[in-house]
Amino acid sequence: MSEIKVQNLKKYYENVKAVDGIDLEIKNGEMVVLLGPSGCGKTTTLRCIAGLEVPTEGNIFFDDKEVTHLTPSDRNVGMVFQFYALYPHLRVRDNITFPLRAQRVPRSQIEEKLKQVVSIFQLENLLKRKARDLPPGDQQRVALARAIVRDPKVLLLDEPLSALDEKFREEMRSELGSLQKRIGITTIYVTHDQREAMALGDVIVVMKEGEIIQKGSPEELYEHPNSVFVGHFLGTPGMNFVNGQYTNGKILIDGTDLILPIENQSLKEKLRLFQEKLLIIGIRPEYIEIQQDGNKEGTLPLKVIAIEPAGRFRLVDFLLGEKIIRSRINWSFSIREDQIIQLKFREDKICIFDRHTEEALIS
Numbered sequence: 001m002s003e004i005k006v007q008n009l010k011k012y013y014e015n016v017k018a019v020d021g022i023d024l025e026i027k028n029g030e031m032v033v034l035l036g037p038s039g040c041g042k043t044t045t046l047r048c049i050a051g052l053e054v055p056t057e058g059n060i061f062f063d064d065k066e067v068t069h070l071t072p073s074d075r076n077v078g079m080v081f082q083f084y085a086l087y088p089h090l091r092v093r094d095n096i097t098f099p100l101r102a103q104r105v106p107r108s109q110i111e112e113k114l115k116q117v118v119s120i121f122q123l124e125n126l127l128k129r130k131a132r133d134l135p136p137g138d139q140q141r142v143a144l145a146r147a148i149v150r151d152p153k154v155l156l157l158d159e160p161l162s163a164l165d166e167k168f169r170e171e172m173r174s175e176l177g178s179l180q181k182r183i184g185i186t187t188i189y190v191t192h193d194q195r196e197a198m199a200l201g202d203v204i205v206v207m208k209e210g211e212i213i214q215k216g217s218p219e220e221l222y223e224h225p226n227s228v229f230v231g232h233f234l235g236t237p238g239m240n241f242v243n244g245q246y247t248n249g250k251i252l253i254d255g256t257d258l259i260l261p262i263e264n265q266s267l268k269e270k271l272r273l274f275q276e277k278l279l280i281i282g283i284r285p286e287y288i289e290i291q292q293d294g295n296k297e298g299t300l301p302l303k304v305i306a307i308e309p310a311g312r313f314r315l316v317d318f319l320l321g322e323k324i325i326r327s328r329i330n331w332s333f334s335i336r337e338d339q340i341i342q343l344k345f346r347e348d349k350i351c352i353f354d355r356h357t358e359e360a361l362i363s
Helices: 042-050 092-102 107-121 136-148 166-183 194-200 218-223 228-233 265-274
Strands: 004-013 016-026 031-035 057-062 077-080 154-158 186-191 203-208 211-216 240-247 250-253 259-261 278-283 288-290 300-310 313-320 323-330 340-345 351-354 360-362
Touching: 004 042, 016 042, 016 211, 031 042, 031 166, 031 194, 042 057, 042 077, 042 154, 042 186, 077 136, 092 107, 092 136, 107 136, 107 166, 136 166, 166 194, 186 194, 194 218, 203 218, 203 228, 211 218, 211 228, 228 240, 228 278, 228 351, 240 265, 240 323, 250 278, 265 351, 265 360, 288 323, 300 323
Parallel strands: 031 186, 031 203, 077 154, 154 186
Antiparallel strands: 004 016, 004 057, 203 211, 240 250, 240 278, 250 259, 278 351, 288 340, 300 313, 300 340, 313 323, 351 360
């Protein structure tokens, strides 16, 4: 296991800035997820850490030892990618032990390491089968077993579950998180899937256009996004956004005659700093609540325009001016399309963003 430090990492391809000045520290044994849309630089960052790409600028350290220009084998990293690169004609045991045999490790040690990883990944009954004959979930386990059989300092995973169907992906997501905790290996996991990031990461690093936008625990990023981008990208569905202005203790919602009174004193004190400023108000679907007691004070009367079943809840779309906002409503409430519902925003969960920069002012 290793601590990893990345300093001012840049990677340019001619005039394209794939990674543009990343600083990152990863603690021993942490699972850190690099999350972002396609082309944001997360895979390039991983490949630089792996030694598969040479940075244009910057430094990479494992346990205070600089590894920026070392080969992948000299860094002692284990890697698993979207396509597992197993040898289809070889048996499972031969796929797993291939890195050890390539290093001419004594046979007794190979058998000992094989026994250990086979037990961890529960592959005892598959050792004699050819890799090509395995279902995708088992191929994934074999690829992971091969990656850690050499006792790597760091495990690097690039979209390892994206080739699996939804059922296998959910199973492997749960299993992978449990295995990482049990093994305790420092792990960097790349994905565009925010559900994977939320489920697996001790720390999530959100990236966009080659830069880190925000870093923190899943809860921190979900509840306190530092930008509209993070608020939208995290969550299923993402955060709702409406434009407004704060004036004399209330938010005037653009494009409507609706007023959102602010009663929470802490929020009111913070909003006073942004009097008359053009704002974006952000609120998660689960924090938009139905007012049940008939009291209309502090509520918004909004029209239901769509209802979508979503397991234990329904996702209900409401029309707010020209915007559609979405709430997560319990099945116990009777709701129909075109109905006017009194809704209340939980003030302790409201986020406020600058409309020009889209950066958080209150989060």
